[in-house]
Amino acid sequence: MPALKPRPGTGLAESLVALALAGVVMAAASRGLSQHVRLRHERDDQSRADEIVRVVRDVLRSALGHADPAAVRLFGDTAVQVASSRVVAVACDQLAARLVFPSSAAWWSAPRTGDSLALLDTLTGAEWRTALVATGTQRASARCPSGGTRLTLAAPPPASTPALLLPGRVWHTVRYLAYRSGDGSWWLGERSCAPACGSAQPIAGPLVPPSGAGFRLALVLAWDGRPVALDVSARAVVGSRSSAMSARLPLAAVP
Numbered sequence: 207m208p209a210l211k212p213r214p215g216t217g218l219a220e221s222l223v224a225l226a227l228a229g230v231v232m233a234a235a236s237r238g239l240s241q242h243v244r245l246r247h248e249r250d251d252q253s254r255a256d257e258i259v260r261v262v263r264d265v266l267r268s269a270l271g272h273a274d275p276a277a278v279r280l281f282g283d284t285a286v287q288v289a290s291s292r293v294v295a296v297a298c299d300q301l302a303a304r305l306v307f308p309s310s311a312a313w314w315s316a317p318r319t320g321d322s323l324a325l326l327d328t329l330t331g332a333e334w335r336t337a338l339v340a341t342g343t344q345r346a347s348a349r350c351p352s353g354g355t356r357l358t359l360a361a362p363p364p365a366s367t368p369a370l371l372l373p374g375r376v377w378h379t380v381r382y383l384a385y386r387s388g389d390g391s392w393w394l395g396e397r398s399c400a401p402a403c404g405s406a407q408p409i410a411g412p413l414v415p416p417s418g419a420g421f422r423l424a425l426v427l428a429w430d431g432r433p434v435a436l437d438v439s440a441r442a443v444v445g446s447r448s449s450a451m452s453a454r455l456p457l458a459a460v461p
Contacts, residue, residue, distance in 0.1 A: 251445035261410035285383035329366035
């Protein structure tokens with residue numbers, strides 16, 4: 207049987223077909239990869255937008271949960287000032303203008319210079335108040351066997367305030383507000399107001415500008431005019447994705 211002879215041009219044609227098929231496969235793969243990258247970026251943007259509004263809600267919820275309702279103040283509809291308690295406890299030691307709260311005291315957050323202290327004045331029946339000028343850790347002693355937190359006061363308590371018998375309250379005043387940063391974006395910030403309000407520190411953002419309903423606050427009042435909750439709404443846009451939340455955050459009375 208005679209041997210088959212290869213036809214001229216067969217190798218070139220097959221190569222061209224293979225190249226064309228490879229081009230089609232590469233184009234399809236490139237489109238698939240581009241779509242995958244785009245979807246991943248969108249998911250990341252959505253996750254970041256969701257996280258921004260979640261932080262806004264959680265920060266305000268935590269602060270209001272430790273705030274004195276009578277001290278909550280709104281400034282327009284984009285700022286709220288609260289007096290958030292750090293601890294309510296009985297001191298284990300006292301020396302002039304210095305108190306020590308035992309290590310067993312359940313601090314909501316660590317005390318800082320500029321915070322306020324209130325003790326019940328048994329003579330007047332009202333609170334005696336002063337500011338903290340220094341804080342520190344107290345080593346174990348006879349009065350405080352497990353140590354504790356040392357608070358240096360701006361003024362010594364009067365004799366009618368039995369700090370070793372009745373609980374004292376430490377709190378700090380802070381203002382949460384929408385503010386515009388140097389690059390023009392809007393953020394939720396925290397401004398410490400002890401004794402005067404300082405510069406805003408960023409908490410969450412960027413947010414949609416207030417003019418676009420990016421951050422709104424409204425007090426909810428009881429029938430007798432007492433504030434009982436704060437309505438909060440926030441909206442963030444990251445890339446092509448957006449997230450919004452609206453929540454009613456209750457105010458908890460502080461002892």
